[in-house]
Amino acid sequence: MLFTVLIGLITSSLIVPFGKFVKTKWGIILAFIPLLLFLYYLQYLPLINWDKSYVQHIDWIPSLGINFDFRLDGLSLLFSLLITGIGTCIFFYAKSYLKDDPYVDRFFGYLCMFMSAMLGLVLSDNIFLLFTFWELTSISSFFLIGFNNEKIESRKSALTALSVTGLGGFFLLAGLVLIGNIANTYSISELVSKAQLIQQHQLFPYILGLIILGAMTKSAQFPFHFWLPGAMKAPTPVSAYLHSATMVKAGIYLLARFYPILGNNPAWTYSLMIIGGITMLYGAFHSLFRTDMKGVLAYSTISALGILVFLLGLGTQDAIIAASVFIVVHALYKATLFLITGIIDHATHTRDLSVLQGLRKVLLPVAIAGFLAAISSAGVPLTFGFIGKDLIYEATLHSEKHLAIYLTAAALITNILLVSAGFMAGIKPFFGKLPENFEKIKLPAKSLWIPPFILALLGVVFGCFPTFIGDLIAQPTVNSIMSVKSDFQLKIWHGFNTILLLSAITIVLGTVIYFINKPSEHKLKWIEKLNFIAPITIFEKCYQTIYNFSTSYSHYFHNGYLRSYLLKIIIFAEVLLAYQLYLGGPLHINWELLSAVSVYEVVTILIVFGAVALTLSTSSRLTAVVSTSVIGYGICLLFVFYSAPDLAMTQFTIDTLTVVLFVLVLFKLPPFLNLANKRVLIRDAVVAIIFGIILAMVAIRVLHVPTNIAISDFYGKNAYLLAKGRNVVNVLLVDFRGFDTMFEVVVLSIAALGVYSLLKLRLKSSEKE
Template identity: 65%
Template sequence: MLLIVLSGLITSCLLIPFGKFFRSKWSLSLAVLPLALFMYFAGHIPFISQGNTIVESHRWVPSLSVNFDFSLNGLSLLFSLLITGIGSIIFIYASSYLKGHVYQDRFLGYLCLFMSAMLGVVLSDNILLLFVFWELTSISSFFLIGFNNDNSESRKSAITALSITGLGGFFLLAGLILMSQVAGTYSIGKLVESAQVITDHQYYPIIIALVFVGAFTKSAQFPFHFWLPGAMKAPTPVSAYLHSATMVKAGIFLLARFTPVLGGTDAWSWTLMAVGGFTMIYAAFHSLFRIDLKGVLAYSTISALGILTFLIGMGSEEALIAACTFIVVHALYKATLFLVTGIIDHETGTRDLTKLSGLRAVLVPVFIAGLLAALSSAGLPLSVGFIGKDLIYEATLHADATVSMYLTAAAILTNICLVAAGFMAGIRPFTGKLNPAFEKVHLPHATMWIPPLVLGILGFILGFFPGILGKYVVTAVLNGMTGMPAAVELKIWHGFNLVLLLSIGTLVVGAVLYLLNKPRAGSLQLLERFNRLSPQAVFGDISHFFVSFSERYTNLFHNGFLRSYLLKIIVFAEILLLYELLIGGPIFIDYSQLSPITFYEAANVFILIGAVIMTVTTSSRLTAVVGTSVIGYAICLMFVFYSAPDLAITQFTIDTLTVVLFVFVLFNLPSFLNFSTNNKATVVRDAFVAISFGVILSIIAIKVLQQPTSIDISNYYGKYAYELAKGKNVVNVILVDFRGFDTMFEIVVLSIAALGVYSLLKLRLKSSEKE
């Protein structure tokens, strides 16, 4: 499965050097990849439907317990089939939709990358691996949503989507890590075995809260839903692929995958039911006021995701069956409606429902596809949507008696609005009198209108033969979620009962609502008065606050002056060190352990002090460099006095090299500002900070003398410096061998700094730039 998951990533990389060959008719050949993957997964349906699981593991970072662990069970199989099956349709559709686009190969590369990321999410059996692919879906979707990067709205939508889903990913990572620490494993399969340990742990509420944020942001649940309508700025193939069948359902997959681990508690169930229930009603209601076809589909998608969250929260077997079935139902009709919308926009140049009418006269196959999808979304008998809606009502009616009525009412209200929204998107543009502006509209290439027609017909084929879906897909998914064998039998007809009455009533009332709800330009004005209270406005205010705070913080702490940075760092270090000294108890000095001060040591210290005074008071840069070199050499003599000649040699070499470099760099620079003209308060402040820092470090050095002396480390380096590294200078051996990586990164930092200095020295500004 590793090659299967990475195949899209490999293909996207190959498109970098060979992309020019796929900007023509060759682009259609890329559909072979998702189609081949679909056939691969379809071949496992008989085996997986019997309750089996395929597990595969490859070593990656075993020291951190991060491996390429993959698991193919019923749940992951369903999503893999959707990702590759819908993906095949999208690749075929995109070959014509973006034909002639200068960046068509880049778009197809992003699609391949996204497909790999989604397959990685649904197949991963290691939570850290899952998170890696989870973030890759956010990154690849960012490029897809912002594909039209010359449009400011597209760029803004991409950044918003990445910000919201990225924030959710941060919380998700924290939840996954905390969960793994409680259970002692990163394996999702083993987490299921430790479910009781996790749910009984004191951190369980925190874990599910973090996981919920990750899932809700990705699947556009209230109040994180607003990024999805904005993402409709993306090309239609992106909307059809990411926002109907794949990425937005990643959060649903996460909730379903961790239901056996975290589910079964009131906190889990009631939270999902409350958030999902409110989201599905809120979004379904909003979809009725949109006049942009993609806007209608975006809000109806949010509502459908709310329904899935709601059903997973209910947690009963009937609710889980309804959720599994509705995942397929929604993917089929919503992808169809998005593709139909794309054709309308591609041929007419608009998605405005107030301008579109009568297109059935010029786009007959597209009208048929839209009609089939709209009828399936409405739950017309003999469509797979009818079965999905029946199952939802069965789940709510058979829930706990105290809440059954309310749950069913919420489902009915949502579905009525969704019926009207589906008709608005799939039927309204084609009915009525043809707008004269569209009389010359013609049918696009077959690779554009055949894919939605296939999906629309498939929705009725599964409606006629629901046993196939129930026996080979829903049964496997249910087994994968619950871990218990179950046989799901989906039927067209259950007799005359309350569920049938509710389904027919929903369809009729929804159709009436559709007829009464005429699209008009001012339909959104009723909602705009509440925009200041909307989640988007609230998040916008929070964003503006952080921008303003960051600006003030930057101006205060990052003003561009090196001396300011050094001052703040030193003051902060002084505060921490002084705090540690104050809580560390009194300091005593055992003078008997101190060696007497010799004349040479005293003379060296006086020289050092004189060099410091000369360095900080001189107005000449070269004199300052000489002063610092004297300070360095004085320290070298201290090392010699205290029997550390190897350290003295190293220090001497570095100081000499530094002085030479400074002389070369600073020779042509002007003198310092005259000392007498400097701000006296600044001088006093800097002197106080410097002296305080020296005093604190001196006290620390004295306190170190009170600690027991251990020379084990010194003996180790002294013994093995020559035996292991073949070097007699212990200090050099430590720097080059034992701590070689530290030294290497220090060299890299110095090299970068040197390049920066060199660039500044070579910079030649124009007079206008200097001003």
Template identity: 40%
Template sequence: MILLVLVFAPFLAALLPFLAAQRGRTWIALATAVAPLIGLSLLLSQASRVLAGEVISVNYAWITQLGLNLSFRLDGLSFLFSLLILGIGLLVILYARYYLSEQERVARFFTSLLLFMGSMLGLVLAGNLLLMLMFWELTSLSSFLLIGFWSQQTAARQGARMALAVTGGGGLALLAGILVIGHVVGSYELTEVLAAGDVLRAHSLYPVALVLVLLGVFTKSAQFPFHFWLPHAMSAPTPVSAYLHSATMVKAGVFLLARLYPLLSGTDWWFYLVTFTGLTTLLIGAVTALFQHDLKGLLAYSTISHLGLITLLFGLDSDFAPVAAIFHIINHATFKASLFMAAGIIDHETGSRDMRRINGLWKYMPHTAVLAMVASSAMAGVPLLNGFLSKEMFFSETLHQHLLGSFSWLLPTMATIAGMFSVAYSLRFIHDVFFNGTPINLPKFPPHEPPRYMKIPVEVLVFCCLLVGMLPAFTIDSLLAAAAQASLGHALPEYDLAIWHGFNMPLLMSVLALIGGILIYAQRAPLFRWYDGLPDINARFVFESTVRFLYGLVSRSLARIENGSLQRYISLLLIAVIVMLTVWLAPLSQITGEVALTPVDPLTALGLLVMASSALLTMAFHRQRLTALLMLSVVGLVVAMVFARFSAPDLALTQLVVEVVTILLMLLVVYFLPAQAPTESSSLLHLRDYSIAAGCAVLMAVLTFAVLTRPYQSIADFFLANSLTGGGGTNVVNVILVDFRGFDTLGEISVLAITAIATVALLQGLQLPHARVDNNGRAWSTESYPMMLGILARLILPLALLVSAFIFLRGHNEPGGGFIAGLITAVALILLQVAYGQRWVQSRMGVRFPTLAAAGVLIAAATGLASLLLGYPFLTSAFTHIDLPIIGEIEVASAMLFDLGVYLTVVGGTLLILSGLGRIGHNVKLPEGA
């Protein structure tokens, strides 16, 4: 429970700064400090248990199918990191209170800070690898908000984006690595994973998992070659840099190294990858740091260098090296946080961070200068300060590794060189800033000491540096031992945290580093000239231009496919279909199957011939639109006959009526569209379209033939057997529609109704002039409505209604049903409209078409709901048979009510579409005699 509060308190408290937003910076900072204070006191209340080696853990099942549990664990290592996160976090909150000005979005800053703090706590306390990854990604996201806090600056935005891209990308690699580990080990729980180190290291996937995890580590901890994001994250406000780059964000990577040390370490892969990455980063960081003129730039590269040192230590093959690494993590956190804060104070008071202009500040701010000098000496590794102890350990460990054989001297040498540069840049931070002449052209002059409380965090941290440096055995020993033991997973080797170990090699190396560093700094002028001669590479510009190049590449290649032509899209789509169908049909050894063909009868053959040739004629005449339409109607009619020929009377009826309505609709549209289409496609395009069409046609024919000549198993038997008993009807097709698959039908009539309403919306406000003449220049008849047709339509209407009622009533048992009856009614009404006009019909209908369509859908749905009310599943039907005179026995079923819904929807929908079209041309008054 304590652990849950510890992790989630910052998240919950993230709103507090906003609540205090109106009351000024002090209140906001106080509101922010609530959660870390609670966390710190909870953490310290567990100190004795944890330092005694106890592991406190909680475990709640979350998504067990994925192996993801809400489990947290507090051991020495996570205790140490939580302490750093909360302790330095509190100091940063105090510092930021004075650093940020009243005009800035202070509440937002502190909220982001709390989110970040919570993510970091979750990351170090997580007891499940997947949960840890979740917090890992949260740190990337929340640090993005922090780094990009001054979003009005381009550098801040780009720096934040770069940090997110690099660490986020690493997070993806880490996810993959974790999944591989989970696959091998069979669990994501840290306890089980750490116990399975031998299994994983012996597994063939071990190198894959290792490389992926290390990618995550190296990107997060800014190791070469992914180090470039860190200096650009310096565009963040200094409290953010002090927090992210001392105790938290970049330490997440090395934390993971410590956490997974028992799982992954101890192989050649581990040694070479980790050691050499660390070594390279150490050297590059140390050398580059010296040449930075920006105060924060120097600290940034120094951070990179120290992270390299820590990584290098984790790579070495001795039990003591990780202890040294963890010790250095603590020391680096304290002195680097204080240095960043000091740099922020200088920036704040002088308005500049350029060391070429900031000189001789000793005179103006002696107090800050003393603090910065102590912290800087700790960074250089001067005796009696904490940095000296861990650096001494580091030198000693580089002497104790043996994996490089006769090249074992390489590591200590390189370490000493890096040590020299480290001394040199620390010296520069002291000498160049506080001495070395007088300030040059500072924006704020003269500088003075910052507010009293802004220095307290620095003082606290520097005090820690001194305390640990002078009295290591009393201050840090037990914490370090607990953390190292939790990381190693077994008992610690013998070691001694004394300041004085006698005259030995590490001491000699330290002395060499000090002397060499002073010499290098003394010779800095020629070195700076040499550095200026190097090609100037700004990682931000390189990164941005790479991103821009990729964008360009993608949009150019996209433009090749997506050029705005719908014709091209559909042709690409069809080509894809052809390719896929070909691939699937290819394994078929022969097209003809084993089922014998049915005999050809001449009449059907003739019908099919008519259908095919009318289709081709439609195609040939598609530019003469009226002709094409006539040809199309022939095709539709023959299709209806084909349905009838092959025992599908329901289909034939439906097709016949739909055909009539469709052609009517098309005629209406043709009336308003240009009667002819121009020729425009090039010969090449025609060739392409013919080929695509032919390809589709051949595949379709082959597929049909192949299927038709093979035996098949249908689910029809179920419907045939249950139609009468379950659905109460002998017309199985209709029973399927209104009963077995009633839910589908409900969906389909809804679609019909929606389409009809959509067409009304599309036609809204549309007014088109009537054409005066036809294609051949003959004037259209101006006589409004022909009398003969009117009389005929009036005669036909009652007959048609009678027929549709008949078809509707018998639909359940004989061919017919709601769909067909609805279409017949619709056709009769349309005929009336053609004869008398849409208004005439509408005014006599008494009910509006949208109401009709909506009522249909509602009735159908209500039928279903009624069965639900009676305790049956949705759309269950009940039926009984009654005898009526003349009509005979009919069936009264709830399905019939459903069919009535279908009927009404079809009538309403169809008429809505057609009458909408009929209306648009009527609004224009024709001039007399036109």
């Protein structure tokens, strides 16, 4: 399994040096990578069952409990087949769709990376490995959504998607860390057996909230849904792949995977039912007002994701069965409709539903695919969508009695609106009179219309023969989610009952709304009047507030003046040290601990004070440098008086070098300096005096603290034995703290190179401006 996850990353990295081959006809070879992966996982269909799963364990960081643990069970197999199966169609489609794009090699590099990230996510059996791939999906999708980076709308959409999903990733990480610490394991398989321990912990409400927030952002749940319609600025293959079967389903997968760990309790049930219910109604309602085909599909996708969250929240066996089937139903018809939208956009250069009509006369195979996808989304009998919608109604009707009628009503309204949305995207562009400017349109290359045709046809085949999906895919998936064995069969016909009546009402009323509702710019502008209370408006206002604060903060604290940085650092240190001294209580000085003051020390201190006064008062740069060196040499003498000759030599060397450097720099500076005004001098003097007093107080307090010399004794005893060195200081720097010293040398070397580069920099006159 590890190789199947890494193959996309390896391919992505190889595209960097060999990208020119992707732009040739040989680039079609890339499409066989997801095809081979699909065939590989397809062979596991008859092997995966209730008590059979495949696990791969590879040590990574075992000391932290982080390993490459992969697990293939019913749930992960379902998503792996969707990722690779629909991925195959997308790869073939994208090769023709982007054949003239100069950056097609870059596109396939991002796409391979994203496919690997999704496979790693659904196969991970370690929560930190899962999180790693979770974040990789956000990063790779950022590049895919912003692929047309010359357009400001694409860049903005990519940043919005990354911001929202990245924020959710932060919440998810916090929740995963809490779960791992409580259960004392990071293995998802082991967490299932400790579900009771986790749910009884006092932090469980916070864990549940954090995990749900992470899933909400990735799966575009209200109020974090707004990034998904914006992401429609991406090329159509991206929209078809990310928003039908992969990225937006990552949050659904997360909730399904953690259902046996966090589910089966009221907090889980009501939270997800409310979130999913609001999202599915909100998305379905807004899809009716869109005139852009991608806009219709985006909001209907939001609604479908809300349905899945709603069903996972309901949590009954019927609901989990419905969710498992609807994941496949939605992936098939939504990928089809997205790919058809791309074909229409390529052919007509518009996605405006108020303009598009009659295209069946020039794009007949595409029209057939659109019609099949539309009726599957509507739940017409003999399509897989019919079975999916029946299962949804069965789940709501068999829920708690006091909620059944309300849940069924919410599902019914949502499905009715989605029928209209599906017809708008899959049927409306192809029926009616063909406009004259579309008469010369020709059927595109087979690699463009065959993939959506296959996906649409599968929606009918699975609807006519549901046993295959039920026994080999849906049943293992339900068993994995619920962690109990369940036996059921998907059937085409369940007789005349309430569920069939609801399905008929759904189709009839949805069709009526489709004929009544005429998409127009007027309706779109009317609904956009409510944008002032929309989540995206609130998000943008929060963003602007944070941006303004950050800008003001940066301009004040990072104004480019070294003296300002030093002043603020010293003031902060003063406040921190003063607070710690305050917590330590009154300062009592034991004069007996202080040594007698000699005449040498007094004379040295007086010299240092005189040098300080001269440094502050002189207007000559050279005099200031010389007097500063006198201060340094005075400190060297103090080190000698207190038996620290090594420090004295170090100080002497550094001080001498500093003086030489300062004198060299003075050749490039005016000989005299302009002293600051009196206010600045007084301010700096006060800050410096306070700093000196605080450090003196710290030094005195240190003298009264019992000294623990255990560390000193260790280094003294082992310096020669372990490091073969007699100078303890040298041994510390080179051996015991060798890495620290090495990094300090590296930092200084980089700084030296930077300074040298600046000194040698020669700018053109235009660049200086």
